[in-house]
Amino acid sequence: MNKTAIIASTDRGVELGLRIRQEFPHAVVVSTRTHEQVTSIPAIADFLQTNYDNFDTLVFIGALGICVRSIAPYLQNKHTDPAIINMDDHGYYVQAVVSGHEGGANALATKLALATAGQAVITTSSDLQQLWALDTLAAQFNWKATPNNALIALFVNNKPTAVLLDIKDKGTQYLERTKPAFADIYYAFEEIDFSKYELLIAVTYKNYEAPIPVFHYHVPVLNIGMGCSRDIETDLLEASLHEQFQIQGLALSALKAIGSIDIKGDETAFIALAQTLSVPFITFTADELNTQVVPNASEVVLSKLGVHSVSEAAAMLLSGNTGLFLEKQKITVASGKKHTLAIAIDKSAVRKAEVVIVGAGPGDAELISIKGKQLLETADLILYAGSLVPEELTHYAKTGAVVRNSASMTLEDQISLMETHYAKGHLIVRLQSGDPSIYGAIQEQMTIFDEKGMDYSIVPGISSFQAAAAYLKSEFTIPEVVQSIILTRGAGKTPLPENEKLNEMAKHKATMCIFLSATIAKSVQAQLLEHYAPETPVAVLYRVTWKDEAVFTGQLKDLAQIIRDNKLTLTTLVIVGDAIGARKNRSHLYSPEWKHTFRTGKTLKV
Numbered sequence: 001m002n003k004t005a006i007i008a009s010t011d012r013g014v015e016l017g018l019r020i021r022q023e024f025p026h027a028v029v030v031s032t033r034t035h036e037q038v039t040s041i042p043a044i045a046d047f048l049q050t051n052y053d054n055f056d057t058l059v060f061i062g063a064l065g066i067c068v069r070s071i072a073p074y075l076q077n078k079h080t081d082p083a084i085i086n087m088d089d090h091g092y093y094v095q096a097v098v099s100g101h102e103g104g105a106n107a108l109a110t111k112l113a114l115a116t117a118g119q120a121v122i123t124t125s126s127d128l129q130q131l132w133a134l135d136t137l138a139a140q141f142n143w144k145a146t147p148n149n150a151l152i153a154l155f156v157n158n159k160p161t162a163v164l165l166d167i168k169d170k171g172t173q174y175l176e177r178t179k180p181a182f183a184d185i186y187y188a189f190e191e192i193d194f195s196k197y198e199l200l201i202a203v204t205y206k207n208y209e210a211p212i213p214v215f216h217y218h219v220p221v222l223n224i225g226m227g228c229s230r231d232i233e234t235d236l237l238e239a240s241l242h243e244q245f246q247i248q249g250l251a252l253s254a255l256k257a258i259g260s261i262d263i264k265g266d267e268t269a270f271i272a273l274a275q276t277l278s279v280p281f282i283t284f285t286a287d288e289l290n291t292q293v294v295p296n297a298s299e300v301v302l303s304k305l306g307v308h309s310v311s312e313a314a315a316m317l318l319s320g321n322t323g324l325f326l327e328k329q330k331i332t333v334a335s336g337k338k339h340t341l342a343i344a345i346d347k348s349a350v351r352k353a354e355v356v357i358v359g360a361g362p363g364d365a366e367l368i369s370i371k372g373k374q375l376l377e378t379a380d381l382i383l384y385a386g387s388l389v390p391e392e393l394t395h396y397a398k399t400g401a402v403v404r405n406s407a408s409m410t411l412e413d414q415i416s417l418m419e420t421h422y423a424k425g426h427l428i429v430r431l432q433s434g435d436p437s438i439y440g441a442i443q444e445q446m447t448i449f450d451e452k453g454m455d456y457s458i459v460p461g462i463s464s465f466q467a468a469a470a471y472l473k474s475e476f477t478i479p480e481v482v483q484s485i486i487l488t489r490g491a492g493k494t495p496l497p498e499n500e501k502l503n504e505m506a507k508h509k510a511t512m513c514i515f516l517s518a519t520i521a522k523s524v525q526a527q528l529l530e531h532y533a534p535e536t537p538v539a540v541l542y543r544v545t546w547k548d549e550a551v552f553t554g555q556l557k558d559l560a561q562i563i564r565d566n567k568l569t570l571t572t573l574v575i576v577g578d579a580i581g582a583r584k585n586r587s588h589l590y591s592p593e594w595k596h597t598f599r600t601g602k603t604l605k606v
Helices: 011-021 044-054 064-074 105-116 137-141 149-156 170-178 234-248 268-277 299-305 311-319 370-378 391-396 411-422 443-452 464-471 502-508 518-528 556-565
Strands: 004-008 028-031 057-061 083-087 093-098 119-121 161-165 183-186 199-204 214-218 222-228 255-261 281-284 324-332 338-345 354-359 381-384 402-405 427-432 456-459 485-489 511-515 537-542 550-555 572-576
Touching (some): 011 057, 011 105, 057 105, 093 105, 137 170, 234 268, 234 324, 234 338, 255 268, 255 311, 268 281, 354 370, 411 427, 550 556
Parallel strands (some): 004 057, 161 183
Antiparallel strands (some): 324 338, 537 550, 537 572
16 A cells, blocks of 8 residues: 655645545645644654655655755665655645656656646656656566666667567557657567667567667566476576576576476475575476477376476466477586476467457447557457448558458458458457447357467447446436346347346346347337336437437337337337436435545544
């Protein structure tokens, strides 16, 4: 938990401190001024002498000079100092003073300025230029790096930079989206023309030597499988591992885990090695190891341990069954004892083809998620149903991407096109209307992906029933009135399961969202009237959030007539229930009597 102290020097500062504490419920407010809601201190210097190291963040409210003189005796370095903010007691200016990046003072100053309608004062060059903060990227994305101010200066001064991405994760995707104009992205070291650059930033599991300075970000993606002679010497095993990593040009800081067979679970050298390198030591049973098909099966190991492989199979299991980066190495150490070593890269980090099913939202192109938009901007192939997905979304496509309307294509045509791009290692986006999990027809696609061994994932989207709630300015769950939402459809050409008939579902009197049923409106109305009152509010939404949307409201007894009179058929959603337009029954969440983690009703003290 982030511990924050707000130090106010004036009466006005105390009032401001109490106000901004609402944004930081675990903060304490201290002051030399007397106030019943704050902790009184005789002097700021006395407070800091005993508390400087007890807080992650110190917010001074008052003159900047007071802040600077107060913290001067305690400053160490940017890696250990707390984030320190200074703001005037009107909240006009909020300045990051110390630990702008690593301590988070820059981000906090921005947040405080928003809370006070003030101006954040940030003096860090990379932030002002909206460049990557090289000193904090490692912590942000779970990478490892050795700070180097000289190399950071090259980047901040906009020197031509090559960026090498050997792996794929959230961090590298962020770099791809946000690279500055003076940087170029590469995916292979051999492709870089170093005469064009003054700095190389490598996100990798390797150690590179280049004719220009290299800023390494090492990502923990290497899994090693090992076998060894019983009681192999710890120091010799560690020295051998270092030597092998050096030979292969790999970084030990990119190690993720060590694996072996379970009978080696008590091997002292393995345990000590894992502790020294701060990685887990994971063992597998013989049955687990035998599930892997390895390139170098051993009959000798089979006869002794009952497995075809230890090191290769363990590395593959640790990595998620990817191929081996380094096949089994048989190594004899100085004492004459032996060990084996194999290395595999974590499956999640391998740069490979992928299909992503993306929820496009209900119709308004601006309602796609940020992640969905980012995928559209980087995709090599975009497939979308033109009648259900707004064409504006395809305008996010990058230059060179293939964009196809699937409306006239069969499922087999779509899969064939996807396979062509998948074989090239491309990113494929399949845009589905609304949220893919609701009447998205994605199950049949995923079945084929599974059969063909194609990697895929799903990004959710906003459903039309959520868009309907927004249009109707309604909360579909009302305390003590209705607490459930039913998403369903009527029985048309596709029959419903026996226990999901509309009249059975209507017994719950929940907020009912009925899809794909405008053509059978009369039947739907009749079934609902078995349990809902005729005066129950109803809304009929045609292409909600599209430019030609049309919305009609009334009562359940008029549902079929509303649909018939307005000639509504496809892309129509029916909402039924007392939650439509309801404005009663207050939630307990924000009641003054309701206490919880962030609103305890207590004043925090030092």
